[in-house]
Amino acid sequence: MASSRRNDADGALAGRHGLDRRDFIRVCTMAAVAVGLPASVGVKWAEAAAKGLKPSVIWLHFQECTGCTESLLRTSHPALAQLILDLVSLDYCETLFAAAGYQAEDALKSAMAANAGKYICVVEGAIPTKDNGIYCKIGGKTAIDMLNEVAEKAGAIIAIGSCASFGGIPAADPNPTGATGAPMILAGKTVVTIPGCPANPYNFLGTALQFVTFGTLPALDEKGRPRFAYGRVIHEDCPRRPHFDAGRFVQQFGDQGHRDGWCLYKMGCKGPVTHANCSLQPFCEVPGAWPIGIGHPCVGCTEQAVAFRIPLHTTVEIENPTPPAGYPPIKAPQGGVSAAAAGLAGLVGGALVGGGWVAAKKVDGGGEKAGAKPDKGA
Numbered sequence: 001m002a003s004s005r006r007n008d009a010d011g012a013l014a015g016r017h018g019l020d021r022r023d024f025i026r027v028c029t030m031a032a033v034a035v036g037l038p039a040s041v042g043v044k045w046a047e048a049a050a051k052g053l054k055p056s057v058i059w060l061h062f063q064e065c066t067g068c069t070e071s072l073l074r075t076s077h078p079a080l081a082q083l084i085l086d087l088v089s090l091d092y093c094e095t096l097f098a099a100a101g102y103q104a105e106d107a108l109k110s111a112m113a114a115n116a117g118k119y120i121c122v123v124e125g126a127i128p129t130k131d132n133g134i135y136c137k138i139g140g141k142t143a144i145d146m147l148n149e150v151a152e153k154a155g156a157i158i159a160i161g162s163c164a165s166f167g168g169i170p171a172a173d174p175n176p177t178g179a180t181g182a183p184m185i186l187a188g189k190t191v192v193t194i195p196g197c198p199a200n201p202y203n204f205l206g207t208a209l210q211f212v213t214f215g216t217l218p219a220l221d222e223k224g225r226p227r228f229a230y231g232r233v234i235h236e237d238c239p240r241r242p243h244f245d246a247g248r249f250v251q252q253f254g255d256q257g258h259r260d261g262w263c264l265y266k267m268g269c270k271g272p273v274t275h276a277n278c279s280l281q282p283f284c285e286v287p288g289a290w291p292i293g294i295g296h297p298c299v300g301c302t303e304q305a306v307a308f309r310i311p312l313h314t315t316v317e318i319e320n321p322t323p324p325a326g327y328p329p330i331k332a333p334q335g336g337v338s339a340a341a342a343g344l345a346g347l348v349g350g351a352l353v354g355g356g357w358v359a360a361k362k363v364d365g366g367g368e369k370a371g372a373k374p375d376k377g378a
């Protein structure tokens, strides 16, 4: 009897997708830990979702490639996308909706009315402002009007991806449509920004679930980014950091250093000035599935002043040269280093260390001047 009861509970907890209970709770606890909450909170989220207590989410799409949604859905771990959709009630989403036209517009109005003051408004994509915003219209409304209307009654506003956070690629020079981010349109309102090209789904999920569970938002930096995800630069927790500190740099793509997974600083890596947790929170739960993990320099996609502004191969100033307390094994094959393990070591150890200036000297010794100012004009 007890066993039967437990099986029923397990089935409910796993949701409608036939997922393994352990997987379901694991994703929830990962999201909880990602926002600095106890793992037990993740179990509570899973239980609440099983009871149907899911936050209403209205997801707006503007100027973008839909990459943030696609990265969430096209995972190599299909359960992730399903779980995210199982943990929230996606009441309006132009990309995923089967409804269209008036039916979709009615769904938006109904969701806003039924959940006024409580729903989460997610914005994906930049908002064009030039010529009164005519370059993005949905159902006869400009993106500016639609965003203002939906944000007005939202309980929380989350800008997912770099386009929604600060304009991203659509706002790159010469920015023909006057594209900008949601925080700029909604000046005066709190807009959580989760930049990234694409954004990491866990950063979104953790933020949304914290709001739903506690009615609070995570601590934010001055750009509206959750500190749990953007509090440190990639350089601090990079699996290639031991090579940086040892002065071992890739000189050109395909050389022996590149094959051996050496540091990409001289190839223009923007990790030293880019605040993000890419190395700590693997995309789609695939260790190594991020630019540096596959041998490409970080382009700084979470930073408004870096990505699509500073040329790809221009080196940047080292913002934080303090070496971490613990290193991942440097002989591990690329992509095989457990990013999660490296990240945890970085999180726990890196936050505690003080230390000396090692890095810049190593770079100097490598024959290229460290601390070169970004060539913004090139």
Ligand code: SF4
Binding pocket: 234, 235, 236, 238, 239, 240, 241, 242, 244, 262, 263, 264, 265, 269, 270, 271, 272, 292, 298
């Ligand atoms: Fe990693 Fe880039 Fe820093 Fe090298 S410069 S350690 S590749 S973040």
